Amino acid sequence: MESQIIRLGHLTAHQAAHILGITLGGVRAFVHRGEPTRSGGSSRQPWYKIEGVDASTPSTAPARPLDVQVRAM
Secondary structure, three states: OOOOOOOOOEEEHHHHHHHHOOOHHHHHHHHHHOOOOEEEEOOOOEEEEHHHHHHOOOOOOOOOOOOOOOOOO
Protein backbone atom coordinates (compact mmCIF):
# COMPACT_ATOMS: atom_id res chain seq x y z
CA MET A 1 0.00 0.00 0.00
CA GLU A 2 1.27 3.43 -0.91
CA SER A 3 1.88 6.12 1.64
CA GLN A 4 -1.12 8.40 1.93
CA ILE A 5 0.90 11.34 3.23
CA ILE A 6 3.67 12.59 0.97
CA ARG A 7 5.60 15.85 0.89
CA LEU A 8 4.30 18.75 -1.16
CA GLY A 9 5.80 18.91 -4.63
CA HIS A 10 6.30 15.14 -4.83
CA LEU A 11 4.45 12.30 -6.57
CA THR A 12 4.29 8.57 -5.98
CA ALA A 13 5.29 6.17 -8.76
CA HIS A 14 1.61 5.46 -9.49
CA GLN A 15 0.81 9.16 -9.76
CA ALA A 16 3.81 9.75 -12.04
CA ALA A 17 2.75 6.86 -14.29
CA HIS A 18 -0.78 8.25 -14.48
CA ILE A 19 0.42 11.76 -15.38
CA LEU A 20 2.84 10.47 -18.02
CA GLY A 21 0.27 8.05 -19.44
CA ILE A 22 2.59 5.05 -19.08
CA THR A 23 2.87 1.95 -16.91
CA LEU A 24 4.95 1.55 -13.77
CA GLY A 25 7.48 -0.32 -15.90
CA GLY A 26 7.74 2.78 -18.07
CA VAL A 27 8.43 4.91 -15.01
CA ARG A 28 11.18 2.47 -13.99
CA ALA A 29 12.66 2.72 -17.50
CA PHE A 30 12.70 6.54 -17.27
CA VAL A 31 14.35 6.36 -13.83
CA HIS A 32 16.94 3.92 -15.18
CA ARG A 33 17.79 6.51 -17.88
CA GLY A 34 18.23 9.15 -15.19
CA GLU A 35 15.08 11.24 -15.31
CA PRO A 36 13.16 11.70 -13.07
CA THR A 37 15.36 11.02 -10.07
CA ARG A 38 14.00 9.65 -6.84
CA SER A 39 13.67 12.28 -4.16
CA GLY A 40 12.19 10.50 -1.20
CA GLY A 41 10.02 7.65 -0.06
CA SER A 42 11.56 4.20 0.16
CA SER A 43 13.17 1.80 -2.27
CA ARG A 44 9.85 0.01 -2.71
CA GLN A 45 7.67 3.13 -2.78
CA PRO A 46 9.72 5.99 -4.26
CA TRP A 47 8.66 9.59 -4.60
CA TYR A 48 9.58 11.86 -7.48
CA LYS A 49 9.68 15.66 -7.68
CA ILE A 50 6.91 17.11 -9.83
CA GLU A 51 9.44 19.13 -11.85
CA GLY A 52 11.33 15.95 -12.75
CA VAL A 53 8.16 14.21 -13.88
CA ASP A 54 7.18 17.21 -16.03
CA ALA A 55 10.61 17.15 -17.69
CA SER A 56 10.21 13.42 -18.41
CA THR A 57 6.97 13.81 -20.33
CA PRO A 58 7.31 11.77 -23.52
CA SER A 59 7.02 13.75 -26.72
CA THR A 60 3.96 13.20 -28.85
CA ALA A 61 5.98 13.12 -32.06
CA PRO A 62 7.37 9.78 -33.20
CA ALA A 63 11.09 9.19 -32.71
CA ARG A 64 11.59 8.85 -36.47
CA PRO A 65 9.39 9.78 -39.40
CA LEU A 66 6.92 7.15 -40.46
CA ASP A 67 7.38 5.61 -43.87
CA VAL A 68 3.93 5.99 -45.39
CA GLN A 69 3.25 5.43 -49.05
CA VAL A 70 0.20 7.08 -50.55
CA ARG A 71 -1.37 5.34 -53.50
CA ALA A 72 -3.04 7.36 -56.22
CA MET A 73 -6.55 6.20 -57.01
